[in-house]
Structures are given as structure tokens and as C-alpha cells.
Amino acid sequence: MTSRVLLVSAAMSVSARQARFDDGGSLDDGGAARARAAAGSLPFAVRVLTSPVARCRETAVALGLDGVPARDLAGLDVGRWRGRTLDEVGAAEPDAVGRWLTDPECAPHGGESVRDLCGRVARWLADAQALEGRTLAVVEPEVVRAAVVGALGLPLSVFWRLDVPPLTVTELSGRAGRWNLRLGRPLAAPEEIG
Incomplete structure (x- = not known):
């Protein structure tokens, strides 16, 4: 049995545009419009999940998906840095950021x-690999990075070197404990796919 997992990175939000650690904010107008334009471009999935944060849930809705929030797909918990920009934290705590x-x-x-x-995302992927049919998840970029690192057995040191643009799809297909990777493709409006 081959399992397929499609990871869709969330659309742009004000926080992401400002390089602000997630503050629970919504999509910006441009991100929502791009997601709505791409509605219908994804294949059918047996399961549709989302990260529990607002921008992932809103991206799923804009894409026309009825996703179920999954705690294991939450973005990186940045503790007391939540809501602050990387520049703010870097100025106040440069050694800690480094x-x-x-x-x-x-x-x-x-x-x-x-x-x-x-580790959390790798455990989720192991469970997903045991499921039949396609799983589609709308998640934060760091969850996509973690999935790629885990699926390919990459060293953790590459985590920050993986760029995950908004509204791209990264596909993992696997069986027998091994994953293959199809790198992120941008979502396109259905008329652009043909």
C-alpha cells in the first residue's frame, strides 16, 4: 500500500509578511484572494487536516476544503517570542536567537x-503512512520543513535552509517505511492547470 501526504503551506498573513512569530492572526487580503483563486486545484483527499492556527484554517476554507484541526500539525511553539518580530527578538536577545x-x-x-x-511531525508521518488513501494537510512552513527532514532522514541542521513559500504543495508518497518527495509546486487557479 502506498500512502500519499500532501502538505499545503498556508497563505500569506500580516504576521508572516512582517516576519512576526505567529500571533494567531488571520490571512491578509492578498493571501486570502490567492487561496480562493486556487480553490479546486488540489486532488481529492480521504482526509483533510489543518494546523490549529487561524491562517491555516482560513487557507483551507479559502481553498474550498473542510479541514479538521490536528494538534500534531501545529507550528513550532516559540513560547514567549510569540507575537514579536524576529528583528525585535534579535535586538533584545541576539545570543538566544543565534x-x-x-x-x-x-x-x-x-x-x-x-x-x-x-520528532512530533515524524510521529505524525509514521501514523499517516499506515493509512490508506491521500491525506491533505494545510500547515505552517516549519511543519513542511520538519516533514521533509524526517521523511528523508536529513540532519536537523538543514531545517532552516529549506524555504517553503506560501501556497505551495509538497507531496510525500511512501510505503514500507520509506518516503519519496515531490518538492513544493505552487497552487494554481484551476484554469492554469490544464
């Missing part, structure tokens, strides 16, 4: 380390 970006086990913000996030 350690966080270079040491996957470091969590100076009091939240979750990159290692913990990757």
Missing part, C-alpha cells in the same frame, strides 16, 4: 525546540 537558529535542541524562548517539532 543559538536557536544554529542548535536544533535549543529553545531559549521556553517553547519547543526544532528537534522536538521534527
